[in-house]
Amino acid sequence: MNPHRSGSLSALLGMTLVSLMAPAAQAAAPESTGVVMKNFMFVPTSLTVDVGSTVTWTNQDGEPHTVISDSGLFRSAALDTNDKFTFRFEQPGTYHFVCSIHPQMVGTIIVK
Numbered sequence: 001m002n003p004h005r006s007g008s009l010s011a012l013l014g015m016t017l018v019s020l021m022a023p024a025a026q027a028a029a030p031e032s033t034g035v036v037m038k039n040f041m042f043v044p045t046s047l048t049v050d051v052g053s054t055v056t057w058t059n060q061d062g063e064p065h066t067v068i069s070d071s072g073l074f075r076s077a078a079l080d081t082n083d084k085f086t087f088r089f090e091q092p093g094t095y096h097f098v099c100s101i102h103p104q105m106v107g108t109i110i111v112k
Contacts, residue, residue, distance in 0.1 A: 032053065032055075032056070033049055033053060033054075033055055034055065034056045034057070034058060035047060035055060035056070035057045035058075035107060036057070036058050036059075036060050037057060037058065037059045037060060037061055037065045037099070037105070038060040038061060039061070040061065040063075040102055040105055041105060042057070042097075042099075042105055042106070042107035044107075045106070045108065046107065046108045046109075047107075047108070047109050047110070048110040048111075048112060049109065049110070049111055049112075050111070050112060051089065051090065051091065051092055051111055052089070052090065053111070054086055054087070055086070055088075055089065055109060056084050056085070057079070057084065057085045057086075058082065059079040059082065059083050059084075060081070060082070061081065063102075064078040064079060064080050064101060065078070065099045065101060065102065065105065066079065066099050066100045066101055067085050067087075067097050067099065068097060068098055068100050069095055069096070069097050070096045070098065071096075073095065074087040078101070089109065089111040091111065092111045092112055093110075094110050094111075095108065095109040095110075097109070
């Protein structure tokens, strides 16, 4: 057997294996996205993300706000200016949330 040919075959098989594995690794990476609290509103008011995604709420107002799920799934403490709250969505569904201090502030996360 030709040793040069054997090495080339091993290299080719190795490259094929790496290329087959790369898309799976990329697809498994969860999304990270954000919602800001600004002018006494959640922006955006509705956000669609994939299962496994992490959402971060950031308070950009001069007043404290909270992020509370109407189902009780997640609940932040009072967030001062530039404070953040993060939650990872593991199940598909529609999740409504509100600021308990300013109940006119409402939003929705749709997880697909």
